[in-house]
Amino acid sequence: ITWIIPNCQKNDMEPIIMEIEPGGRSMLEDPHSGEEFGYVLSGSITVHLGSSKYKAKKGDSFYYSPDTVHYLENRGKVPARILWVVTPPTF
Numbered sequence: 001i002t003w004i005i006p007n008c009q010k011n012d013m014e015p016i017i018m019e020i021e022p023g024g025r026s027m028l029e030d031p032h033s034g035e036e037f038g039y040v041l042s043g044s045i046t047v048h049l050g051s052s053k054y055k056a057k058k059g060d061s062f063y064y065s066p067d068t069v070h071y072l073e074n075r076g077k078v079p080a081r082i083l084w085v086v087t088p089p090t091f
Contacts, residue, residue, distance in 0.1 A: 004083075014089035018072070020045065020080045027068060034087045037063045038072070043080030046073045055063040 002017040002018060020043075038047075044057040050068035064070070066086075074080040 006026060009089040011089065013085055013087045015085045017041070018084050019076040020082070021073060022074055022077050022079065026071045028069060028071045029090070030069060031063075031067050032090070034066055034090075035063070036087075037067050037085045040082040041081040041083055042078045043074060043078050045080045045082060046075055048066065060067065060082045 002019075004015045004017060004020055005011070008014050020026065036054070040056050044055065044056050047054045047056060047062050047064075047070070049064055049070050054062065055066045072080075072082065072084075086087050
């Protein structure tokens with residue numbers, strides 16, 4: 001994780017760049033209030049929202065309310081880089 005805005009945890013939104021290696025995934029998050037937005041800068045990911053899965057590749061974006069268990073996974077062969085913005089800050 002790379003924080004784009006230093007000390008942004010005190011703000012309403014927290015923008016980060018996340019890199020996920022092939023076969024890797026983000027931390028499993030329990031349901032919480034807020035909203036999450038992501039834009040795939042390179043590679044591809046699978047967005048897991050409860051029992052649903054959505055694929056996103058370079059140039060795709062995603063947006064959801066995190067009201068179910070959720071995480072990102074890289075099932076590809078190259079690292080994936082994602083611009084990810086969450087509110088309230090959780091990273």
